[in-house]
Amino acid sequence: MGKGICEAVDALFYILFPEKNFCLNCGRLQEEKFGLCPYCYTEILKCKLYTRILNTYPIKVAFDEVYSVFKYEKVAKDIVRRLKYKEKLELSKVMALFMKETIEENKIKFDLIVPIPISKKRLKLRGYNQALLIAKELSKLTFIPFNDCIEKIKDTKSQTLFKDENRWYNVKGVFDCKENLQGKTILLVDDVFTTGATAHYASEALKKSKAKKVIVLTFAS
Numbered sequence: 001m002g003k004g005i006c007e008a009v010d011a012l013f014y015i016l017f018p019e020k021n022f023c024l025n026c027g028r029l030q031e032e033k034f035g036l037c038p039y040c041y042t043e044i045l046k047c048k049l050y051t052r053i054l055n056t057y058p059i060k061v062a063f064d065e066v067y068s069v070f071k072y073e074k075v076a077k078d079i080v081r082r083l084k085y086k087e088k089l090e091l092s093k094v095m096a097l098f099m100k101e102t103i104e105e106n107k108i109k110f111d112l113i114v115p116i117p118i119s120k121k122r123l124k125l126r127g128y129n130q131a132l133l134i135a136k137e138l139s140k141l142t143f144i145p146f147n148d149c150i151e152k153i154k155d156t157k158s159q160t161l162f163k164d165e166n167r168w169y170n171v172k173g174v175f176d177c178k179e180n181l182q183g184k185t186i187l188l189v190d191d192v193f194t195t196g197a198t199a200h201y202a203s204e205a206l207k208k209s210k211a212k213k214v215i216v217l218t219f220a221s
């Protein structure tokens with residue numbers, strides 16, 4: 001079926017079964033578990049990462065710890081792509097529910113949630129910053145405030161166009177933070193962690209604003 005037809009069928013189902021819950025990923029009628037149907041829930045658990053990411057980086061990174069809930073594959077990848085490119089905004093809540101579980105499992109302590117920003121140009125095109133949506137949902141779930149305090153001061157080409165070390169040059173010095181974060185431990189959130197370049201330069205901006213510690217948490221990696 002074409003995308004338009006699928007969406008029309010989805011819309012019809014919502015009209016016919018308004019009180020039922022639908023899987024926020026695939027649209028199946030479901031028994032709710034983090035907003036997913038039993039199929040998507042089982043599948044996504046197969047992508048789960050059980051350890052903290054311990055990458056090696058080409059430079060000394062400005063963040064202190066990195067956690068990610070899932071490997072960026074299969075259902076986890078579908079969810080990321082649907083939130084980012086298909087305007088399925090409610091998926092930010094699904095992501096936040098899983099991220100909250102990771103926070104609890106790892107006993108992560110922090111004072112403020114900060115999303116990785118996107119440029120004004122991209123914000124205008126997409127209409128929303130997916131990381132900010134996730135930060136807002138996570139704030140509701142954890143009762144810890146969020147602050148969209150990093151600004152992307154230069155527009156950059158998509159990181160997906162670059163390989164490894166070129167990704168580090170692409171985002172160098174593009175973030176700025178004007179808030180005073182003296183003594184605060186920041187939970188820096190994003191949908192995906194790849195090389196760490198974006199997280200590093202965003203963390204550098206937070207540390208320049210006197211943040212004590214930066215812990216990166218992403219939905220997938």
Ligand SMILES: [Zn+2]
Binds near residue numbers: 026036037
């Ligand atoms: Zn599903």
